[in-house]
Amino acid sequence: MAPAVGLARQTASPRTPGRPDTMPLITLTTDFGIGSPYLAEMKGVILSINPAAQIVDVAHNVPAQDIRSGSVILARVVPWFPPGTIHIAVVDPGVGTERPLVYARFDDQIVLAPDNGLLGRLAAKVKPGRIVHLTNSEHWLPVVAPTFHGRDILAPVAAQLTLGLDPDRLGTLQHELVPLPWPEPVAEPDTLVGEIVWMDSFGNMQSNITADHLAAFGPREELVVTCGSFHFRQVHGTYGDAKPGTPIALVSSSNHLEVAVVGGNAGQQLKIAIGDPVRVQRV
Amino acid sequence: MAPAVGLARQTASPRTPGRPDTMPLITLTTDFGIGSPYLAEMKGVILSINPAAQIVDVAHNVPAQDIRSGSVILARVVPWFPPGTIHIAVVDPGVGTERPLVYARFDDQIVLAPDNGLLGRLAAKVKPGRIVHLTNSEHWLPVVAPTFHGRDILAPVAAQLTLGLDPDRLGTLQHELVPLPWPEPVAEPDTLVGEIVWMDSFGNMQSNITADHLAAFGPREELVVTCGSFHFRQVHGTYGDAKPGTPIALVSSSNHLEVAVVGGNAGQQLKIAIGDPVRVQRV
Amino acid sequence: MAPAVGLARQTASPRTPGRPDTMPLITLTTDFGIGSPYLAEMKGVILSINPAAQIVDVAHNVPAQDIRSGSVILARVVPWFPPGTIHIAVVDPGVGTERPLVYARFDDQIVLAPDNGLLGRLAAKVKPGRIVHLTNSEHWLPVVAPTFHGRDILAPVAAQLTLGLDPDRLGTLQHELVPLPWPEPVAEPDTLVGEIVWMDSFGNMQSNITADHLAAFGPREELVVTCGSFHFRQVHGTYGDAKPGTPIALVSSSNHLEVAVVGGNAGQQLKIAIGDPVRVQRV
Numbered sequence: 001m002a003p004a005v006g007l008a009r010q011t012a013s014p015r016t017p018g019r020p021d022t023m024p025l026i027t028l029t030t031d032f033g034i035g036s037p038y039l040a041e042m043k044g045v046i047l048s049i050n051p052a053a054q055i056v057d058v059a060h061n062v063p064a065q066d067i068r069s070g071s072v073i074l075a076r077v078v079p080w081f082p083p084g085t086i087h088i089a090v091v092d093p094g095v096g097t098e099r100p101l102v103y104a105r106f107d108d109q110i111v112l113a114p115d116n117g118l119l120g121r122l123a124a125k126v127k128p129g130r131i132v133h134l135t136n137s138e139h140w141l142p143v144v145a146p147t148f149h150g151r152d153i154l155a156p157v158a159a160q161l162t163l164g165l166d167p168d169r170l171g172t173l174q175h176e177l178v179p180l181p182w183p184e185p186v187a188e189p190d191t192l193v194g195e196i197v198w199m200d201s202f203g204n205m206q207s208n209i210t211a212d213h214l215a216a217f218g219p220r221e222e223l224v225v226t227c228g229s230f231h232f233r234q235v236h237g238t239y240g241d242a243k244p245g246t247p248i249a250l251v252s253s254s255n256h257l258e259v260a261v262v263g264g265n266a267g268q269q270l271k272i273a274i275g276d277p278v279r280v281q282r283v
Numbered sequence: 284m285a286p287a288v289g290l291a292r293q294t295a296s297p298r299t300p301g302r303p304d305t306m307p308l309i310t311l312t313t314d315f316g317i318g319s320p321y322l323a324e325m326k327g328v329i330l331s332i333n334p335a336a337q338i339v340d341v342a343h344n345v346p347a348q349d350i351r352s353g354s355v356i357l358a359r360v361v362p363w364f365p366p367g368t369i370h371i372a373v374v375d376p377g378v379g380t381e382r383p384l385v386y387a388r389f390d391d392q393i394v395l396a397p398d399n400g401l402l403g404r405l406a407a408k409v410k411p412g413r414i415v416h417l418t419n420s421e422h423w424l425p426v427v428a429p430t431f432h433g434r435d436i437l438a439p440v441a442a443q444l445t446l447g448l449d450p451d452r453l454g455t456l457q458h459e460l461v462p463l464p465w466p467e468p469v470a471e472p473d474t475l476v477g478e479i480v481w482m483d484s485f486g487n488m489q490s491n492i493t494a495d496h497l498a499a500f501g502p503r504e505e506l507v508v509t510c511g512s513f514h515f516r517q518v519h520g521t522y523g524d525a526k527p528g529t530p531i532a533l534v535s536s537s538n539h540l541e542v543a544v545v546g547g548n549a550g551q552q553l554k555i556a557i558g559d560p561v562r563v564q565r566v
Numbered sequence: 567m568a569p570a571v572g573l574a575r576q577t578a579s580p581r582t583p584g585r586p587d588t589m590p591l592i593t594l595t596t597d598f599g600i601g602s603p604y605l606a607e608m609k610g611v612i613l614s615i616n617p618a619a620q621i622v623d624v625a626h627n628v629p630a631q632d633i634r635s636g637s638v639i640l641a642r643v644v645p646w647f648p649p650g651t652i653h654i655a656v657v658d659p660g661v662g663t664e665r666p667l668v669y670a671r672f673d674d675q676i677v678l679a680p681d682n683g684l685l686g687r688l689a690a691k692v693k694p695g696r697i698v699h700l701t702n703s704e705h706w707l708p709v710v711a712p713t714f715h716g717r718d719i720l721a722p723v724a725a726q727l728t729l730g731l732d733p734d735r736l737g738t739l740q741h742e743l744v745p746l747p748w749p750e751p752v753a754e755p756d757t758l759v760g761e762i763v764w765m766d767s768f769g770n771m772q773s774n775i776t777a778d779h780l781a782a783f784g785p786r787e788e789l790v791v792t793c794g795s796f797h798f799r800q801v802h803g804t805y806g807d808a809k810p811g812t813p814i815a816l817v818s819s820s821n822h823l824e825v826a827v828v829g830g831n832a833g834q835q836l837k838i839a840i841g842d843p844v845r846v847q848r849v
Contacts, residue, residue, distance in 0.1 A: 023334040027323070033767030034318050035600050035627035037639045038819075040593070043622050044646030051589040051648050055622070056326050056338070061318035064768065065829055073320045080327030080434075082334050093829055096804025146804035148819035151646075201316030202347065238379025238429035253321075253431035263348055263376055306617040310606070317601050339609050339621070344601035356603045363610030363717075365617050484599025485630060521662025521712035536604075536714035546631055546659055 024053045024162030025082060029074060030090040030150065031062040038148065042088070042155040045141070049159035058087070065093040067117050071180050072198040072206075074111070075121035076254050083108035086158045088150065091118055096146040101153055103167050104177060105129035110161065112154045120180020128177060135171030185209045192217045192280040194257070196227070199274060203265030207278040209257040218282045225249040226279040227259050228272040233283075239263070307336045307445030308365060312357060313373040313433065314345040321431065325371070325438040328424070332442035341370070348376040350400050354463050355481045355489075357394070358404035359537050366391035369441045371433065374401055379429040384436055386450050387460060388412035393444065395437045403463020411460060418454035468492045475500045475563040477540070479510070482557060486548030490561040492540040501565045508532040509562040510542050511555040516566075522546070590619045590728030591648060595640060596656040596716065597628040604714065608654070608721040611707070615725035624653070631659040633683050637746050638764045638772075640677070641687035642820050649674035652724045654716065657684055662712040667719055669733050670743060671695035676727065678720045686746020694743060701737030751775045758783045758846040760823070762793070765840060769831030773844040775823040784848045791815040792845040793825050794838040799849075805829070 026046060032038045039060060046053050058077050062070040070091035078087055092099075092114040102115035106126040113119055115133065134153060137144070139160055144152040157170060185194035185208055194209035205227075214220060214235070225232040232249035235257070242248050244263035247270055252258045257278065260266050267273075309329060315321045322343060329336050341360050345353045353374035361370055375382075375397040385398035389409040396402055398416065417436060420427070422443055427435040440453060468477035468491055477492035488510075497503060497518070508515040515532035518540070525531050527546035530553055535541045540561065543549050550556075592612060598604045605626060612619050624643050628636045636657035644653055658665075658680040668681035672692040679685055681699065700719060703710070705726055710718040723736060751760035751774055760775035771793075780786060780801070791798040798815035801823070808814050810829035813836055818824045823844065826832050833839075 023330070025330060025334065035623075035625040036767040037625055037643045038766070040622065040624040040643045041646045044643065044648070044651075047589070047591060047622070047651075048646065048648045051591065054337075054620075056323065056330070057318075058323040059318040059320055064831070077320045077323040077327065080324045080331065082327070082331045085327075085330075093810070094806055096806030145819035146806075147816070151819070200321070201319040241379065244376070250430070253428035253434065265347070306613070308613060308617065337620075339606065339613070340601075341606040342601040342603055360603045360606040360610065363607045363614065365610070365614045368610075368613075483604070484602040523660055523662030523712075527659070533713070536711035536717070548630070 023082075024050055025056065025085045026053050026158050026162065027056045027058045027077075027081065027085060027087045028060070028089075029058040029062065029070065029077070029087065030060050031064045031066065031070065032060050032090070032150075034060045036060060038151065041148075042151045045151055045155040046159040049156055050162050053159060053162055062091050065091060067091050067093070068180065068182075069198060070118050071121040074119065075125050078106065078109050078111065078122055079126065081109060085109055086161055087111045087113075088154045088158050089113040089118055090150040090154065092116065092149070095149055101134040101149060102174070102177065103130070103132040103134060103157070103170050105131075105167075110167075112158055114149075115174075115178045117178050117180035119177050120182060123177055124182070130167060131174040131177060132167055133171045133174055136169060139165065139170060183208055185213055187213075187217060190281060194278045194280075196259070196272060196274050196276045196278060199267045202260070203267035203269075204252065204258050204260040205266050205270075205272050205274075205276075206252060206254070206256045206258040209278060209280065211251050211255040211257075214251070214257060214280065217280060220251075222282050224281050224283055225257065225259075226281070228270060228276055230259070230270060230272075232259075306365075307333055308339065308368045309336050309441050309445065310339045310341045310360075310364065310368060310370045311343070311373075312341040312345065312353065312360070312370065313343050314347045314349065314353065315343050315373070315433075317343045319343065321434065324431075325434045328434055328438040329442045332439055333445050336442060336445055345374050348374060350374050350376070351463065351465075352481060353401050354404040357402065358408050361389065361392050361394065361405055362409065364392060368392055369444055370394045370396075371437045371441050372396040372401055373433040373437065375399065375432070378432055384417040384432060385457070385460065386413070386415040386417060386440070386453050388414075388450075393450075395441055397432075398457075398461045400461050400463035402460050403465060406460055407465070413450060414457040414460060415450055416454045416457055419452060422448065422453060466491055468496055470496075470500060473564060477561045477563075479542070479555060479557050479559045479561060482550045485543075486550035486552075487535065487541050487543040488549050488553075488555050488557075488559075489535060489537070489539045489541040492561060492563065494534050494538040494540075497534070497540060497563065500563060503534075505565050507564050507566055508540065508542075509564070511553060511559055513542070513553060513555075515542075589648075590616055591622065591651045592619050592724050592728065593622045593624045593643075593647065593651060593653045594626070594656075595624040595628065595636065595643070595653065596626050597630045597632065597636065598626050598656070598716075600626045602626060604717065607714075608717045611717055611721040612725045615722055616728050619725060619728055628657050631657060633657050633659070634746065634748075635764060636684050637687040640685065641691050644672065644675050644677065644688055645692065647675060651675055652727055653677045653679075654720050654724050655679040655684055656716040656720065658682065658715070661715055667700040667715060668740070668743065669696070669698040669700060669723070669736050671697075671733075676733075678724055680715075681740075681744045683744050683746035685743050686748060689743055690748070696733060697740040697743060698733055699737045699740055702735060705731065705736060749774055751779055753779075753783060756847060760844045760846075762825070762838060762840050762842045762844060765833045768826070769833035769835075770818065770824050770826040771832050771836075771838050771840075771842075772818060772820070772822045772824040775844060775846065777817050777821040777823075780817070780823060780846065783846060786817075788848050790847050790849055791823065791825075792847070794836060794842055796825070796836060796838075798825075 236250035519533035
């Protein structure tokens with residue numbers, strides 16, 4: 001399947017007349033908790049600098065300080081946005097320490113985040129372009145609270161980028177992002193061994209095995225999957241293939257092998273957790 | 284009381300000069316869970332096609348696959364929006380099966396949803412106009428994941444409608460929507476029998492008995508209400524009429540008879556659940 | 567530290583050309599619960615009157631009817647928004663009784679809310695300017711549900727203010743807001759005694775003791791803090807100063823003394839609750 005990037009644009013039509021061609025679009029992904037007033041403070045800062053900014057909440061219920069979950073979400077979501085979108089991401093156990101904040105470009109998308117592995121999954125999908133550590137305090141709020149770099153550094157930098165600020169003025173150019181430790185699936189002679197790496201809001205348990213891994217391992221109709229105490233004789237393409245209540249293995253809308261319960265919640269109903277192994281074999 | 288539709292517009296003033304007269308407004312109602320990255324993917328698709336679209340989240344905590352709750356929410360909310368608003372609704376246990384997706388017009392509001400009963404309560408309130416099944420894949424994303432029609436079909440169709448796409452090009456014209464099974468209250472000689480059909484976020488328990496049903500049954504000051512082990516000698520007009528902690532029956536802001544606890548949570552504190560009977564009698 | 571107001575604007579750059587200089591910006595803070603359809607009804611009313619209004623959700627998970635928590639959030643958040651922003655706040659145990667609704671100006675910010683103490687903490691931070699009770703029903707929806715003044719009064723008034731309505735036409739001028747009962751910290755000869763007044767979404771427990779109170783009491787490096795069974799020999803400036811799992815006392819990003827667990831949740835892990843005393847002593 002083609003990568004997500006660019007898909008949406010194939011259907012793009014001419015823009016509404018009388019509106020600027022590019023909207024200054026900023027997304028927010030954090031572990032602050034939904035409805036946190038800290039988010040509203042960040043939005044206030046952004047809109048004080050550029051009142052025309054349009055702000056989209058991606059997710060604020062990333063499990064607290066769970067860099068890996070945040071990274072999976074960013075890798076899913078970022079490529080779907082229009083060119084020039086600026087994504088602020090804050091999952092930042094190291095706030096207040098010396099870990100740097102970073103500007104990174106991925107194709108036509110821009111991300112501002114702590115450089116702590118949070119961009120690891122996105123970087124595995126789209127090669128990073130320009131990378132800049134945010135060291136130039138000229139573009140921050142005049143007073144920076146040591147516990148809230150999201151509001152005092154990332155928000156004003158994002159807003160100024162939408163107004164045309166040159167990213168090279170943000171700080172020092174880098175060659176690499178801090179990597180994210182990530183379990184790659186292992187192809188043994190008869191078995192492809194991966195693991196559960198993310199649970200979505202329906203309780204679907206996503207593995208680190210992609211449709212490409214499966215295709216390289218064998219024809220889908222010949223594959224069987226084992227996870228926890230469950231043995232799946234079929235890899236489905238959709239939830240609707242089986243009766244409600246049935247546990248199934250399927251390839252999800254993000255092209256990963258996942259374990260789900262039709263019309264149910266695999267995370268609650270099956271005894272499967274993040275980190276559990278997923279084995280694929282040929283029949 | 285007059286229906287909600289149009290109320291807001293009676294107070295409408297001239298539009299801001301220099302802004303387009305109609306904003307391309309799209310709302311989202313789903314059971315994806317608040318903060319689901321799936322929502323962000325849909326927003327990315329919409330904004331990639333029309334960066335000027337304004338997106339409003341209605342509710343994403345519809346209980347998973349609960350078509351009836353989703354339907355009650357849409358019937359409440361849709362009529363309050365400005366003319367031409369496009370509402371995407373996804374509560375879709377049948378995703379990936381043959382159930383059709385539908386475009387439906389209700390007065391000056393447009394809804395895109397699976398045709399599975401989800402529009403039933405809205406259709407009971409406002410007669411549907413044009414109904415079109417979405418069969419023309421020309422306006423979808425080029426690759427459609429069988430588990431995510433919201434992102435790959437509804438989002439791009441909505442965005443293109445805001446850019447002027449003719450709805451007749453979406454597919455085949457229909458005469459009817461799939462109905463929603465719905466318990467109507469029954470008027471017996473001495474008793475009007477309804478049931479609890481929805482719980483709001485305060486734990487107020489809403490019945491299927493409307494202010495119109497009550498008015499047809501008898502003068503409000505002569506009515507008594509029974510629900511669970513509670514007997515209410517008065518139908519209130521507001522929560523403020525009684526002391527905090529008191530269970531009351533009242534006519535809600537959506538003109539339905541409901542059971543509430545003043546300053547409390549009826550769903551948690553009274554032993555009343557969705558499906559419980561509500562009886563109204565004359566004293 | 568300088569007050570938050572104005573901080574963001576020091577970095578403000580010229581506005582995007584071709585966009586109106588001020589966006590009609592409206593924020594919402596309520597105890598309706600995240601994803602409540604009541605919020606969507608309010609947004610529908612606002613956008614029906616001014617389709618160009620930009621709406622920002624601040625928080626909808628204020629604990630039900632908890633005026634004090636709502637007040638702390640407003641005091642934190644309101645000053646960060648651009649001049650002319652209109653903030654609607656609804657935490658309103660008295661809806662349907664005779665308590666008035668109020669328009670109040672705080673510097674260049676405008677708030678619409680029940681006059682029940684909800685603006686108390688903001689008023690303690692920024693002196694209120696013009697105060698008007700909303701008594702003129704000409705600017706409300708024609709039919710007002712006694713249980714939903716947010717939708718039927720505050721939303722249409724806010725939208726009309728963004729279109730230039732003169733606030734003096736809203737009702738009768740007032741000289742004072744209803745005060746919020748609030749525990750001020752007490753400075754005894756050797757001890758400064760405050761209490762926990764708010765828990766944020768990370769479980770950090772914020773006290774009523776500000777950085778200014780601390781500075782007036784003694785040099786920060788000489789202070790020790792006691793709360794619950796915990797004794798803190800240091801007042802930190804950031805979470806990153808100590809090892810994950812360590813309970814600490816620190817001055818938060820809103821300049822209040824708080825108790826936190828590094829990388830954890832103090833509200834869940836320490837036996838500390840809102841209302842617990844916090845004692846500061848000099849070593």
